[in-house]
Amino acid sequence: MQRDLPRYQKNNYDLLVIGGGINGASIAHLAALRRMKVALLEKNDFAAGTSSKSSKLMHGGIRYLERFEFGLVRESLRERYFHVQAAPHLVRPLAFIIPVYEGDRRPLWMMRLGVFLYDLLAGSQKIGQHRFLSRDDLLKHEPNLKSEGLTGGVLYYDAQMDDARVCLENVLAADAHGAHVANYVEVTAFIKENGRVTGVRARDRLAPEKPEFEIRARNFFCAAGPWTNALLKLDEPHAPEKVRPTKGVHIVTPKKICKHAFLIPAERDNRIFFVLPWKNNSMIGTTDTDYSGSPDQVAPEEADIAYLIEETRRVFPGLELHREDFKVSFAGLRPLLKREGSASNVSREHAVFTTASGLFFVAGGKFTSYRSIAEDCVDRIRPNSMVKIEALYGSGRIDEEGLPRTAREHGVSLELIQGLVEKYGARYTDLLKLGKENPALFEAVSPGLPLIKAELVYAVRTEMARSVDDLLYRRLSLGYSPAELEPHREDLLKAIHEVCAL
Numbered sequence: 001m002q003r004d005l006p007r008y009q010k011n012n013y014d015l016l017v018i019g020g021g022i023n024g025a026s027i028a029h030l031a032a033l034r035r036m037k038v039a040l041l042e043k044n045d046f047a048a049g050t051s052s053k054s055s056k057l058m059h060g061g062i063r064y065l066e067r068f069e070f071g072l073v074r075e076s077l078r079e080r081y082f083h084v085q086a087a088p089h090l091v092r093p094l095a096f097i098i099p100v101y102e103g104d105r106r107p108l109w110m111m112r113l114g115v116f117l118y119d120l121l122a123g124s125q126k127i128g129q130h131r132f133l134s135r136d137d138l139l140k141h142e143p144n145l146k147s148e149g150l151t152g153g154v155l156y157y158d159a160q161m162d163d164a165r166v167c168l169e170n171v172l173a174a175d176a177h178g179a180h181v182a183n184y185v186e187v188t189a190f191i192k193e194n195g196r197v198t199g200v201r202a203r204d205r206l207a208p209e210k211p212e213f214e215i216r217a218r219n220f221f222c223a224a225g226p227w228t229n230a231l232l233k234l235d236e237p238h239a240p241e242k243v244r245p246t247k248g249v250h251i252v253t254p255k256k257i258c259k260h261a262f263l264i265p266a267e268r269d270n271r272i273f274f275v276l277p278w279k280n281n282s283m284i285g286t287t288d289t290d291y292s293g294s295p296d297q298v299a300p301e302e303a304d305i306a307y308l309i310e311e312t313r314r315v316f317p318g319l320e321l322h323r324e325d326f327k328v329s330f331a332g333l334r335p336l337l338k339r340e341g342s343a344s345n346v347s348r349e350h351a352v353f354t355t356a357s358g359l360f361f362v363a364g365g366k367f368t369s370y371r372s373i374a375e376d377c378v379d380r381i382r383p384n385s386m387v388k389i390e391a392l393y394g395s396g397r398i399d400e401e402g403l404p405r406t407a408r409e410h411g412v413s414l415e416l417i418q419g420l421v422e423k424y425g426a427r428y429t430d431l432l433k434l435g436k437e438n439p440a441l442f443e444a445v446s447p448g449l450p451l452i453k454a455e456l457v458y459a460v461r462t463e464m465a466r467s468v469d470d471l472l473y474r475r476l477s478l479g480y481s482p483a484e485l486e487p488h489r490e491d492l493l494k495a496i497h498e499v500c501a502l
């Protein structure tokens with residue numbers, strides 16, 4: 001994937017997509033599959049906005065059953081199944097437990113009905129069978145769980161994803177099908193002729209000294225998530241705001257809190273939150289509060305962190321959890337559609353709208369539903385097409401039986417190859433090619449860390465990483481994984497500087 005900016009000025013695109021989060025990436029991917037001449041611009045790194053700050057769940061959204069949003073749940077369950085099949089290296093089934101206590105607003109019968117319905121809606125696309133758990137079962141599975149008042153619980157399955165890499169694989173796939181994609185290019189103005197947008201002005205944020213340049217296109221899709229209101233105002237200064245951003249914070253500790261993922265109703269406000277295993281860490285989230293500042297400035301606040309720790313301590317009282325255990329935290333903004341009501345009750349459905357100048361906007365929705373959101377968007381420009389996103393960049397058959405032979409041929413361990421398959425899917429062969437050209441790239445970055453130097457080169461050369469943060473947070477999945485990162489941080493930074501010259 002080449003970051004070739006001069007080519008943008010030589011083309012008149014069928015479609016220019018603004019925003020390289022999951023929605024922009026998948027719109028570009030699908031439009032390229034439908035043979036459109038596509039450009040994708042992202043002002044930061046791909047997925048650096050909300051699309052790397054999610055709870056990392058490819059899920060049906062069991063809690064939406066409460067609001068009878070059966071259509072949304074069924075569609076999400078279908079997407080969950082698709083990804084577990086098409087991208088098992090990025091999306092994996094995960095068992096969740098919901099414990100129920102005396103006096104809970106959602107009693108045990110309701111939870112049992114919920115998981116039953118959830119599996120029923122999934123039909124043949126179920127990824128694991130729900131179970132009802134007695135109080136004793138629960139305490140046997142999870143001895144740290146609060147026992148006082150515990151009446152029982154349920155176990156069900158959802159999937160966990162590497163959100164930033166799912167987004168990246170859509171960008172890579174768009175590029176592979178001919179789209180021109182670039183990160184760190186910001187759209188600063190719309191160019192209009194007779195009131196219609198015919199182009200944009202853009203600036204290269206990696207070369208601020210260079211003049212802005214123009215890009216021409218026949219159609220424009222703004223997939224700017226929480227930045228939607230800002231782009232609406234760039235088009236028309238008095239445009240009403242369409243998106244109501246709500247902030248969601250996660251905190252991460254290398255301590256193991258529980259073996260399963262947990263979905264827990266918070267005592268303070270009755271919202272539900274997750275305690276999730278994330279590699280060898282525990283990730284807790286999320287909050288959901290209205291946010292009115294600049295989307296560029298969003299960050300966790302001490303009150304958010306305190307709320308999550310307090311609620312987790314309440315359910316796992318046997319564990320000593322302190323503020324200093326949570327050195328890693330992150331915040332994202334849900335780009336929800338503007339409607340009245342409390343933040344948690346705003347619909348997660350998406351909407352597509354146009355402006356008088358002919359710009360298309362998409363906002364709202366869930367990460368999980370991105371393929372149907374992309375279809376809804378691209379259909380507005382190129383309808384009547386049967387072409388859909390059926391694979392990601394790392395999709396494809398892997399010759400599992402042939403892996404030991406491949407390992408011998410490349411003079412590396414089977415474990416190393418399996419590690420690459422787990423991260424890159426069928427594209428592990430790209431990494432092997434790099435190592436074949438230069439065997440030093442098969443070396444581990446740090447003893448005990450399953451990461452080889454070829455992955456750093458690949459991230460820069462093929463996956464367009466341009467900074468240490470791009471590598472840590474959105475290519476190597478280490479930024480939010482203190483258990484993996486901290487013991488190796490120094491070696492890793494040294495290797496990044498040596499191998500990638502970043």
Ligand code: FAD
Nearest residue numbers: 019021022023043049050051054055057187225248367368
């Ligand atoms: P973004 O990812 O924010 O992308 C918009 C992009 O536009 C940004 O990268 C930004 O830099 C770029 N941009 C803005 N202005 C410009 C410009 N002028 N020029 C160029 N580029 C520009 N969904 C799920 O399915 N599962 C979950 O577990 C889940 N958990 C969530 C937890 C939290 C805390 C939050 C906040 C959301 C969660 N979601 C979840 C929802 C999901 O993450 C979002 O719906 C999705 O990521 C939104 O993607 P997007 O592409 O619309 O926005």
